[in-house]
Amino acid sequence: MRRLTAETRLHPAELILPVFVREGIDEPRPIASMPGVVQHTVDSLKAAANEAAEAGIGGLMLFGVPEVRDAVGSGATDPNGILNVATRAVAAEVGDALVVQTDLCLDEFTDHGHCGVLDAAGAVDNDATLERYRDMALAQADAGSRILGLSGMMDGQVAAVRDALDSEGFTDTAVLAYAAKYASSFYGPFREAVDSQLQGDRRSYQQDPANRREGLREARLDLDEGADILMVKPALSYLDVLSDVAAISDIPVWAYQVSGEYSMVEAAAANGWIDRERAVLETLTSIRRAGADAVLTYWAVEVAGWLK
Numbered sequence: 551m552r553r554l555t556a557e558t559r560l561h562p563a564e565l566i567l568p569v570f571v572r573e574g575i576d577e578p579r580p581i582a583s584m585p586g587v588v589q590h591t592v593d594s595l596k597a598a599a600n601e602a603a604e605a606g607i608g609g610l611m612l613f614g615v616p617e618v619r620d621a622v623g624s625g626a627t628d629p630n631g632i633l634n635v636a637t638r639a640v641a642a643e644v645g646d647a648l649v650v651q652t653d654l655c656l657d658e659f660t661d662h663g664h665c666g667v668l669d670a671a672g673a674v675d676n677d678a679t680l681e682r683y684r685d686m687a688l689a690q691a692d693a694g695s696r697i698l699g700l701s702g703m704m705d706g707q708v709a710a711v712r713d714a715l716d717s718e719g720f721t722d723t724a725v726l727a728y729a730a731k732y733a734s735s736f737y738g739p740f741r742e743a744v745d746s747q748l749q750g751d752r753r754s755y756q757q758d759p760a761n762r763r764e765g766l767r768e769a770r771l772d773l774d775e776g777a778d779i780l781m782v783k784p785a786l787s788y789l790d791v792l793s794d795v796a797a798i799s800d801i802p803v804w805a806y807q808v809s810g811e812y813s814m815v816e817a818a819a820a821n822g823w824i825d826r827e828r829a830v831l832e833t834l835t836s837i838r839r840a841g842a843d844a845v846l847t848y849w850a851v852e853v854a855g856w857l858k
């Protein structure tokens with residue numbers, strides 16, 4: 551009876567696995583603050599991509615961890631930069647079975663760890679960053695990424711990237727706008743995952759957790775700029791924002807269950823304080839119930855196995 555009357559269902563096709571690929575390592579490297587998650591080599595990433603395809607999930611979101619960083623994040627636009635190399639390899643391997651997607655942001659590639667380039671005073675320069683994002687979009691699309699995940703929260707980034715893609719003939723490359731992305735403590739473990747160099751915080755470009763209407767406003771702006779998919783992030787602490795965005799959006803709405811959300815459940819489960827499988831399924835069901843059409847989650851492949 552419960553199965554028949556359930557209002558919300560989970561399906562592997564609606565799960566996307568975020569993955570990390572690191573330059574200059576021979577073996578996958580565990581991420582201590584995210585038990586079960588690793589920084590991949592290109593080879594181990596190809597194997598993980600095949601496993602994900604086998605599991606029937608919807609896609610992969612790739613993050614690159616370069617060996618060398620500089621002020622403008624040169625590795626992000628270099629065709630031989632780790633993220634672009636890995637994208638090419640994964641697209642060749644599983645491009646027909648999975649939607650290969652890439653994080654479009656400079657923070658992994660800059661030596662100061664910010665999502666954009668800095669001005670003379672050390673503040674993030676919004677419009678100079680848009681120029682970098684345009685180039686990064688072309689490099690990623692050329693490498694075979696089908697969806698570009700614009701996570702940098704610069705104003706005007708969706709319009710800028712859409713224009714760059716269209717003017718170079720990449721009209722089929724989709725833009726996933728991190729429309730409402732909050733300056734969250736729950737990104738903590740991710741900073742280890744990408745070896746982040748960040749000093750300070752991102753509160754000058756990410757949103758204040760106190761603000762709900764502002765999330766909706768950011769989503770409307772991205773819709774107007776030509777986004778193909780909207781994202782709310784983090785997920786569990788922002789279900790009200792997710793529900794608001796889902797109510798007004800006529801394009802898909804996704805949510806990102808971020809590193810801290812993952813690690814909290816893992817830590818509690820490891821201590822025997824919580825039923826791990828039930829907790830994982832409950833969080834994902836709640837995110838779907840609030841209005842997410844698909845969810846980025848580090849549990850994507852494991853959950854797909856449970857759902858089979």
Ligand code: PBG
Pocket residue numbers: 653655656657658665701702736737738739740752807808809810
């Ligand atoms: C920025 C980016 C971040 C995450 C995804 N993209 C970090 C940040 O904004 O500080 C966090 C994802 C997670 O915590 O799982 N490129």
